[in-house]
Amino acid sequence: MTYEVIVEGFVLQVEVTYCENTPPCPGTWSSDWDAQGCRELEFKVLSGICYDDDGVRMDVDLLALPLVSxxxxxQIEVALWLEIDAQQRRGRWAA
Structure with missing residues (x-):
């Protein structure tokens, strides 16, 4: 799924390639992982824009995207979790 996030002056198009969002289940005795839950996220920055001091829009160079990532x-991961959690609250999240 693709999200648009804003981080440090960059507007980034980010594709989530892997997402595991298992809620904690404190009563589970089978393993620590089940009791604490798990949140993992992998992503790829597809494109980005930024603005110079005069407010002129500039595309982020494709070679610079891995450096931004x-x-x-x-910060990108935190912004993505905010978006994912908001979608989940609205009932739109599909695994």
Missing amino acids: LQYGR
Whole structure:
């Protein structure tokens, strides 16, 4: 699924390639993982735009996208979880 997220002045089109969102089940004794739940996310930045000091729109170079993903990976992941959780609350999430 593709999302649009805004991180540090970049507007990024991000494709979620893997998402596991297992809620915790504290009464489970079978394993620690079941009791604590699991949230994992893998993504790929497809494209991005940014704006210069004058407000002029610029496309992010395709060669720079992996660097943006590496530098702002944690912020992108947080923004993606916010979007995924919001969709889940609205009842639109399909596994």
